[in-house]
Amino acid sequence: MDGHSCSEMMQVAIEWIGESDAARLDVDAFIVLVSPEGVQHGSMRQAWNSLLLPLMERHLFQGAPFQTYAMPLQGRGEYRTVIFVGVGERPLTSEELRVAAAQAAKAALKMRVKTIAWELSSPLVAFTVEQDAATAAQALTEGMILGAYRQQHYKKHAAPYDGIEQLLFLRKGSASAAEKADWELGIRRGLAYAESVCLARDLTNLPGNMLVPDDLAKAALNVAAKYGFESSVLDERQLKELGMGGLIAVGQGSAHPPRLIMIRYQGREQWEDVIGLVGKGITFDTGGISLKRRVGMEEMISDMAGAAAVLGVMNALGRLKPAVNVVMVIPTAENMPGGTAFKPGDVIRSYNGRTIEVLNTDAEGRVVLADGMAYAREQGASKLIDVATLTGAVLTALGDVATGAVANDDTMLEEFILASKRTGEKVWPLPAYKEFWDMLKSDVADVKNSTGSRGAAITAGLFVGTFAEGLPWIHLDIAGTAFLAKERGVNPKGATGVMVRTITEWILAQEAAK
Known part of the structure; x- marks a missing residue:
């Protein structure tokens, strides 16, 4: 088994040094941001200018945004390399800087380097739209770690390479105490965000036989124990006693019984103004009795990506x-077509007493989320965000490019979308008109779990929203963005860990607003 999580390996720091000190560093590779204008004006270190000018003359490297070029350094040994990363002629946004760093990391992985020194311009903020050192530091740190992510694999024979172990940012000259503090803050946030995304990716990429509901519960308890958080896991017996009919129904066809996971983070003296995060934790989804088609079903290992996101x-x-x-609440189950599985036509009673008419057992995520939302409210949540790989319909609307959002509070949603713009994770709001809510009405129960194909991404989200019972709420459908067929930007093929950074960013903004 190989492919360590990027978050476990890479150490990141910054040093303010002289130019001669940089040349003597014992590292496997240097990374240098390059603008064509900088090369032409000779504003870069002479050692790099002398290498770049011939490359540009031969059109091998033009310094275009996200373009990379790696070459050995003569007389420096077999593994001494420089990686040039283009930034173009205009300042970069923090997201573009993040992607540039990810490209640099991917180039470094190809050369199997372990230690990297990134030479920064003086000041780096000259390359950025935001003109903020902390933002730039965070973007570079996130980009490098996320770009260096390698999915775990299980091959018998694998070359012994553990990925990038150390990244050192180098800034020539002196810096004020405020600038140093900004850099340290940015690196600290970047490490926290990226490590947490890697955690979500690792969990989502696990094969279904290696992650059943009890395994997900253990992973959550490990996170809680790491930080001393209060936590609990309800087993199938407790779920039945409490009347969590939605979670029990979805999980009853599997040999692996369902669980409900709860973690509390208390950062204030009083347990008030509580944010509730609810993540869909279907560890594998066959569709149940309403069986999915065979092609592509293997990707249903990612149907717990919402749970992975909130745990991240x-x-x-x-x-x-x-x-x-x-x-944080995670209702987790495995949706299987066993002899005891729930069926189309069943009517089940959820934790808050509301009844659900089951028309499609492949619309199971919203059913378990119903119990999760009610439990989060019971735990004191005063506003709610649920995250779920909920519908194929959101793929039809937004592809794998943007996360679909439905909400009952416009201000909360606007604040969340602003946070997404800072993280570079695209979120697109879908309407929540009264007519869509009306489509959920059932003739025999309080709500039905499927409304057909029309407006399905919206009505599925609104189904979950009925269990917010009037509390401010946002639903995030990550069915398209949680798992990619090929790498893009800072995201690899496979699990992306989407929404970890944006939800965290939004939460930090809530703290700042107090």
Whole structure:
């Protein structure tokens, strides 16, 4: 088994040094940001200018945004390399800087380097739109770690390479105490965000036979124990006693019984103004009796990506320790077509007493989320975010490019979308008109779990929203963005860990607003 999580390996730091000190560093590779204008004006270190000018003359490297070029350094040994990363002629946004760093990391992985020194311009903020050292530091740190991620594999024979182990940012000259503090803050946040995304990716990429509901519960308890969080796991007996009919129904066809996981983060003296995070934790989804088609079913290992996302957020909170209160709830089950599986036509009673008419057992995520939302409310949540790989319909609307959002509170949603713009994770709001809510009405129960194909991404989200019972709420459908067929930007093929960074960013903004 190989492919360590990027978050476990890479150490990141910054040093302010002289130019001669940089040349003597004992590292496997240097990374240098390059703008064509900088090369033409000779503003870069002479050692790099002398290499870049011939490359540009031969059109091998033009310094275009995200373009990379790696070459050995003569007389420096077999593994001494420089990686040039283009930034173009205009300042980069923090997201573009993040992607540039990810490209540099991927180039470094191909050369199997372990230690990297990244030479920064003086000041680096000249390359950025935001003109903020902390933002730039965070973007570079996140980009390098996320770009260096390698999915775990299980091959018998694998070359012994553990990935990038050390990244050292180098800034020539002196810096003020405020700038140094900004850099340290940015690196600390970048490490917390990226480590937490890697955690979510690792869990989501696990094969279904290696992650059943009890395994997910153990992973959550490990995070809670790491930071001393209060936590609990309800087993199938307790779920039945409490009347969590939705979670029990979805999980009853599997040999692996369901679980309900809860973690509390208390960053304020009083348990009030509590943010509730609810993540869909279907560890494998066959569709149940309403069986999915065979092609592509293997990707249903990712149907717990919502649970992985909210657990990643809790990890980030443990590292950053903001003054907020958060309760995380994960209803987790395996949706299988066994002899005891729930069936189309069943009517089940959820935890808050509301009844659900089951029209499609492949619309199971919203059914378990119903119990999770009610439990989060019971734990004191005063506003709610649920995260789920909920519908194929969101793929039809937004592809694998953007996460679909439905909400009952416009201000909360606007604040969340602003947070997503800072993290570079695309979120697109879908309408929540009264007519869509009306489509959920059932003739025999309080709500039905499927409304057909029309407006399905919206009505599925609104189904979950009925269990918010009037509390401010956002639903995030990550069915398209949680698992990619090929790498893009800072994301690899496979699990992306999407929404970990944006939810964390939004939570930190809530702290700042207090």
